[in-house]
Amino acid sequence: MRALVLTGPREAEVREIEPPAAAAGEVVVDVERVGVCGTDVELFTGEMTYLHTGRSRYPLRPGHEWCGVVTALGAGVAPEWLGRRVTGDTMLGCGHCDRCRAGRHHVCAELAEIGISRGRAGALAERLAVPVRALHPLPDTVDPTLGALVEPGGNALRAVDAAGLRPGERLLILGTGTIGLLAALFARARGIETHLLGRDEEALRLARTLGFAGAWTRPSLPELPWEAVIDASNAPGLPALAVDLVEPARRVVYIGLAGTPSTLDTRDLLFKDVTAVGILGGSAGLAGAIAAYADGSVDARPLVAATAGLAGTAGILAGRRPHDAGPGPKIHIDPRR
Structure with missing residues (x-):
């Protein structure tokens, strides 16, 4: 089968490799669609922290936002999985430790991440082996584009949940990338008054197209009581701004990662009693992201600018957008092309 292999910083090629076999408790999935994520870009450029700590190492096969069809079953897997359209959890805990048993497998000390860490091969390939315990079935109403948006959608939905808002309350989201826009879509679907803060007017164009009238730059941001703030940016100065803007005794949610350490004075958290x-x-x-996509309350497809073939992935990781790309922040790959 064909698979994208990262061989070193800024070195990537499509190789013919042996297809995976389903070990006990695993399935093999024929991959339909894969999203290219900022983490994939950092693995390609060599900037990813895991590459410096030894948690990830080259050669590496990336891709963790995916969907596909189960085509082979390992020992112990129920036959009902065969032929099902699925997506899956990126985070694979050991399944035995206290954290895993308590439902916190995503912070397991032995965590392996599909396409990211501990040698677990990713989905930028024609086929992918996945533990059955990580699978989530996809209804027919969730097409491949939405299926490959489940993983980032799950992140964004967790951020909205953590904000702790009721319908009618006001949320400010810092950042208009994939996670920021997804969080805005999930929040609006819950009846939350949702605003976004972008770098400039160009960064806000898609948000306004999606119907968010409250799309602001820093100079234009109105002085409103922000009952929660989600920082979905990669700017090191915005974590502190989030605390400055949020109402006292309310919540700030951090889901963005800056390339350099952020500056945040914890005294500001304390004196405002901010969580x-x-x-x-x-x-x-x-599961919540799948349900929202399936019932139509969230349509995230406008966030996908283009779908390219596997051969174009290296260029996309290097920052070259397809010539026919639309305004969305997300590029998808169809490994069958």
Whole structure:
């Protein structure tokens, strides 16, 4: 089968490799669609922290936002999985430790991440081996585009949940990338008054097209009581701004990752009695994201700018958008092309 292999910083090629076999408790999936994520870009450029700690190493096969069809079963897997359209959890805990048993497998000390860490091969390939315990079935109403948006959707939904808002309350989201826009869509579907803060007017164009009238730059941001703030940006100065803007005794949610350490004075948290929540991984939000896509309350497809073939992935990781790309922040890959 064909698979994308990262061989070193800024070195990537499509190779013919042996297809995976389903071990006990696993399935093999024929991959339909894969999203290219910022984590994939950092693995390609060599900037990913895991590459410096040894948790990830080259050669590496990326891709963790995916969907496909189960085509082979390992020992112990129920036959009902064969032929099902599925997506899956990126985070694979050991399944035995206290964290895993308590439902916190995404922070397991032995965590392996599909397409990211501990040698677990990713989905930028024609086929993918996945533990059956990580699978989530996809209804017919969730097409391949939405199926490959479940993983980022789960992250965004967890951020909205963590904000702790009721319908009618006001949310400000910092950042208009994939996670920021997804969080805005999930929040609006819950009846939350949703606003976004972008770098400039160009960054806000898609948000306004999606119907978000409250789309602001920093100079234009109105002085309103923000009952929660989600930082979905990669700017090191915005975590502190989030605390400055949020109402006292309310919540700030951090899901964005800056390339350099953020500056946040914890005294500001204390004196405003603000609760700060960090979000790592979409595990607990995957089922909710699928349900929202399936019932039509959230349509995230406009976030996908283009779908390219596997051969074009290296260029996309290097920052070259397809010539026919639309305004969305997300590029998808169809490994069958």
